[in-house]
Amino acid sequence: MRLAILGIGPVCALGSGIQSLRTGLQGKVRPNIEEKIIPTSHGEKMLPVYQPVAEGLDRFIPKRALRRVDPFTQIALLSTYLAIEDAGIAFNDKSRVGVVFGSGYGPTRTTFKFLDNIIDDGDIGASPTHFANSVHNAPASQVSIFLGLTGPCSTITCFEHTLSNVLVTAWDWLNQDVVDYVLVGLGDEYCDVLGFAAVGMNAGRTKDMQPMNFNACTFLPGEGHITFLIAKDKSHQEGYAKISEIRMRRDLEEVKASISNDPVIINASGNLQQGKSFLKVQQKQLKSYSNLYGGFPTSSAFDLAVGCVSMKDRKIYPVPESQKKEVKLENSIICLEFCREDEFNIYKLE
Amino acid sequence: MIQKGVNVTGMGCICAAGDSVKSAMNSLYSSVRNCAAPKRIQAKLEVEYPVFEAASEIPVTDPSATRTSLLALHAVSEALEQSGLDERELKKWRVGVCLGTTVGCTLNNEPFYRDYKAGKNPNVSAIDRYLGNNAALYIADKLKCKGPTATIANACSSGTDAIGLAKSWLENNLCDIVIAGGADELSRITYLGFISLLISSTEACRPFDKNRKGLNLGEGAGIVIMEKSDVSKARGVKTLSNVVGYATFADAYHPTAPHPEGIGLTRAINQALLQAGISLEQIGFINAHGTSTQNNDEVEGRTIAKLFSDIIPTVSTKSYTGHTLGAAGGIEAVFLIQGLLDQKLPATSGFEEFDPACELNPTTSNINVSAEFALSNSLAFGGNNSALIFQGVPE
Known part of the structure; x- marks a missing residue:
C-alpha cells in the first residue's frame, strides 16, 4: 500500500506552516538562529541554535486552554492543526483518526523543570503537572484530547529509527482499516542541557551548519515539530506525494542499488559519523536542507517534507547557500536517513 | 484447535516476584509479595511509600548500561535461551526488537543535572550513556539484530503496545522474529511523580479492593520471543502461545485519567477480539491492568463486568510486581502465557472486600481454569487503552 500525504504542518526555524518551509527553500526567508550561552570548563561559549518561530496556535485553541500545556506540546498541537488546515479536510468520524508521534528526546524542558522543582523545593516539591507533561506521549495524547480523536494513539522514541517506525505504524493502521487518516507527527525540543551536551561533543565549532561538508563537524542543534496528515493512496486525492516505499536499515550496497537515478535528500546535519557514511553513498544528486532547520533526532521528517514540497x-x-538554480523534478525522489555506520532508511516519494 | 496469529516461543522475566519466569510464577502461586520501602532510591518525605524492587544484584555485564537496559538484557537472555536462539541462530534470521519503556527513554539523569545546575560542568558522558541506552536499540546492538527496531513510549501501556506492534511487523513480513516486551527501572523521578499525583499508596496495593489506597511502583522486564509460524516450524522450536489479537484506542478525555465509561478500553477489547476472530465468550480469563488506583480499577472493573459478566476469572498480577510502567505489559503477557500453559491463575494479593464501584471480584486464591484464549489489558496516561489476546498451546 502507498501512503498519500495530504497535508503538512511544519513548525521550525523558518516559521510555521508549509508556506514558510517553501519560502525557506526559495531562499526568501532565513532560519531563526539564536545564540545561546553555554557554560564550559573553559569559560562561556556561544552556540547558534535553530529555534522555531511558532505562531498562530491561538487561531485554533484559546490561550486560556493552554495554561497547563507545556511548550513542546504546544508546537506539536500547532503543527497538527496546520497539517489539517493544509489538507483542507474535516474529520467526519473522529473515531477513525489515528495519532502516531515520534521524538528522540521528548519534552525536555518540562523534564528538567520537574527536576528543578525537586532540587529547589525538595522531594515534596515535585509538580504533578510537570510530571504528567514530561512523559514522551504527552504531545500525542494532548493532540487526541484537544481534537477529540479516539482512534489509536501511540508514541515512538528511537532516535534515527523514529521516522521509519511512525510511518510503518501509520501504514499498519490504515492497512488494518481501523482508521481513515493518521496524523504522523515528529519533533524534538531544544533545552540548555542539550546545548551543553552538544558543545561537550564538539558542536558549535562553526557559525553555520554545512551539511554537505562530510569532513568536519558542523552540527548545530535545532528544534521543531512537523505533522503529516496521511491516508491510503486513492487516485483522486489532492496532496503532495505518495510514499511508495519505506525500507528500513539497509546497507550501503542496497542503498547504492536503490537510488541510481533519483535525486536524494539526505539527513546530513554536520555530524562526522553521518558524513563518513554519506560519503560512501557516492551519488551525484545528494542534497541536504538541514541548514534550514538544524539538527535533531527527528529532523529527517523535515527532509521528507522538503521531498513532498519538491x-x-x-x-x-x-541547496541553501549554494549558487545553483532550481532543477525540474521528474517522477520520484528519495529521502535517505542515516541510522548507524553504513546503514540507512530509504523513503521513496512519487 | 486452529492455531492463529504469530507464535511465542520464548519468555523471560525479572521483577520483584523473581528473576526468572519460574521463580516469579512460584511467588505468584504462593502469594508471596516483596513490597517494602525502597532500598535503591531515597527520598525525603513525611511518609514512606513502599515499592516492588527487583533483585538488586543484577550482574553488571556492561558498565555503560543503565539498570533498565540490564533488566531488559536479563529477561531477553532467558527468553532467547528458551527459544533456542543463540548468536549463530540469530544471525540467520531478520530479527526485530520492539520494547516499551518510560524511565528508559527519559533524559533525566538527576546527579548529572544537579551538577549542571550547580555550575560544575559535569562530564557529558552521562548524556552519551543516555543516547546509548535507548531500550530497543541497546538490545538490537548487543545482539547485532538487523530487523526493525522501535522503542514505544506510551507510558503504562508501552509493553503491551510493543508486543502489538511486533505482531504487525511479523504479519506484514518486515522480519522473521521479534524480541518484544518492556523494561523499566525504579527511579526517583517516577517515584516522586506518582506521589505528587496522589495515586501512590502508603501500604501494599490492593487491586479492585474497596479499601485500596493507590499503586506501588515496581521495576523489571518482561520479554517474549515472537516469530512467524513458518519460521518457528523451520527452526523446530516449541510454540508456547500465539498472539492472536491486539488493538489500542484513545479516550481523548484527560491526560492522567481514563474515560469514566471506559470507551477506549471497550473499543480496544472488541477490536482485539475481532482481529482474533473469536467471541467474548471464548476468553477464558483476564490479566487486568489493575493498578489499585481509584480511577483505573473503577473504570476497568466496570468495563470488564459490562462486557464479560462479573464471573470471568480476572487477576491483577500487579499485586506481585507493583506497577512496572513500561515493563508492565511485557511482564503481564509472560504471566498470562504461563497461566494458559498451567491452566491456573494466582490470587490477586491484597484483595479482600468487593467494591461495588468496580463491580469486579478478582481471584482470591489460586484457581484452575479451562482457557484457550486470555486477555491482557493496559491503560495509560494520556488515555491510551490497549488489549492483547493470546491463545494457549497445550502440551
Missing part, C-alpha cells in the same frame, strides 16, 4: 512543485530546490 514533488508538488515539480522542482528540486537548490
Whole structure:
C-alpha cells in the first residue's frame, strides 16, 4: 500500500506552516538562529541554535486552554492543526483518526523543570503537572484530547529509527482499516542541557551548519515539530506525494542499488559519523536542507517534507547557500536517513 | 484447535516476584509479595511509600548500561535461551526488537543535572550513556539484530503496545522474529511523580479492593520471543502461545485519567477480539491492568463486568510486581502465557472486600481454569487503552 500525504504542518526555524518551509527553500526567508550561552570548563561559549518561530496556535485553541500545556506540546498541537488546515479536510468520524508521534528526546524542558522543582523545593516539591507533561506521549495524547480523536494513539522514541517506525505504524493502521487518516507527527525540543551536551561533543565549532561538508563537524542543534496528515493512496486525492516505499536499515550496497537515478535528500546535519557514511553513498544528486532547520533526532521528517514540497512543485530546490538554480523534478525522489555506520532508511516519494 | 496469529516461543522475566519466569510464577502461586520501602532510591518525605524492587544484584555485564537496559538484557537472555536462539541462530534470521519503556527513554539523569545546575560542568558522558541506552536499540546492538527496531513510549501501556506492534511487523513480513516486551527501572523521578499525583499508596496495593489506597511502583522486564509460524516450524522450536489479537484506542478525555465509561478500553477489547476472530465468550480469563488506583480499577472493573459478566476469572498480577510502567505489559503477557500453559491463575494479593464501584471480584486464591484464549489489558496516561489476546498451546 502507498501512503498519500495530504497535508503538512511544519513548525521550525523558518516559521510555521508549509508556506514558510517553501519560502525557506526559495531562499526568501532565513532560519531563526539564536545564540545561546553555554557554560564550559573553559569559560562561556556561544552556540547558534535553530529555534522555531511558532505562531498562530491561538487561531485554533484559546490561550486560556493552554495554561497547563507545556511548550513542546504546544508546537506539536500547532503543527497538527496546520497539517489539517493544509489538507483542507474535516474529520467526519473522529473515531477513525489515528495519532502516531515520534521524538528522540521528548519534552525536555518540562523534564528538567520537574527536576528543578525537586532540587529547589525538595522531594515534596515535585509538580504533578510537570510530571504528567514530561512523559514522551504527552504531545500525542494532548493532540487526541484537544481534537477529540479516539482512534489509536501511540508514541515512538528511537532516535534515527523514529521516522521509519511512525510511518510503518501509520501504514499498519490504515492497512488494518481501523482508521481513515493518521496524523504522523515528529519533533524534538531544544533545552540548555542539550546545548551543553552538544558543545561537550564538539558542536558549535562553526557559525553555520554545512551539511554537505562530510569532513568536519558542523552540527548545530535545532528544534521543531512537523505533522503529516496521511491516508491510503486513492487516485483522486489532492496532496503532495505518495510514499511508495519505506525500507528500513539497509546497507550501503542496497542503498547504492536503490537510488541510481533519483535525486536524494539526505539527513546530513554536520555530524562526522553521518558524513563518513554519506560519503560512501557516492551519488551525484545528494542534497541536504538541514541548514534550514538544524539538527535533531527527528529532523529527517523535515527532509521528507522538503521531498513532498519538491514533488508538488515539480522542482528540486537548490541547496541553501549554494549558487545553483532550481532543477525540474521528474517522477520520484528519495529521502535517505542515516541510522548507524553504513546503514540507512530509504523513503521513496512519487 | 486452529492455531492463529504469530507464535511465542520464548519468555523471560525479572521483577520483584523473581528473576526468572519460574521463580516469579512460584511467588505468584504462593502469594508471596516483596513490597517494602525502597532500598535503591531515597527520598525525603513525611511518609514512606513502599515499592516492588527487583533483585538488586543484577550482574553488571556492561558498565555503560543503565539498570533498565540490564533488566531488559536479563529477561531477553532467558527468553532467547528458551527459544533456542543463540548468536549463530540469530544471525540467520531478520530479527526485530520492539520494547516499551518510560524511565528508559527519559533524559533525566538527576546527579548529572544537579551538577549542571550547580555550575560544575559535569562530564557529558552521562548524556552519551543516555543516547546509548535507548531500550530497543541497546538490545538490537548487543545482539547485532538487523530487523526493525522501535522503542514505544506510551507510558503504562508501552509493553503491551510493543508486543502489538511486533505482531504487525511479523504479519506484514518486515522480519522473521521479534524480541518484544518492556523494561523499566525504579527511579526517583517516577517515584516522586506518582506521589505528587496522589495515586501512590502508603501500604501494599490492593487491586479492585474497596479499601485500596493507590499503586506501588515496581521495576523489571518482561520479554517474549515472537516469530512467524513458518519460521518457528523451520527452526523446530516449541510454540508456547500465539498472539492472536491486539488493538489500542484513545479516550481523548484527560491526560492522567481514563474515560469514566471506559470507551477506549471497550473499543480496544472488541477490536482485539475481532482481529482474533473469536467471541467474548471464548476468553477464558483476564490479566487486568489493575493498578489499585481509584480511577483505573473503577473504570476497568466496570468495563470488564459490562462486557464479560462479573464471573470471568480476572487477576491483577500487579499485586506481585507493583506497577512496572513500561515493563508492565511485557511482564503481564509472560504471566498470562504461563497461566494458559498451567491452566491456573494466582490470587490477586491484597484483595479482600468487593467494591461495588468496580463491580469486579478478582481471584482470591489460586484457581484452575479451562482457557484457550486470555486477555491482557493496559491503560495509560494520556488515555491510551490497549488489549492483547493470546491463545494457549497445550502440551
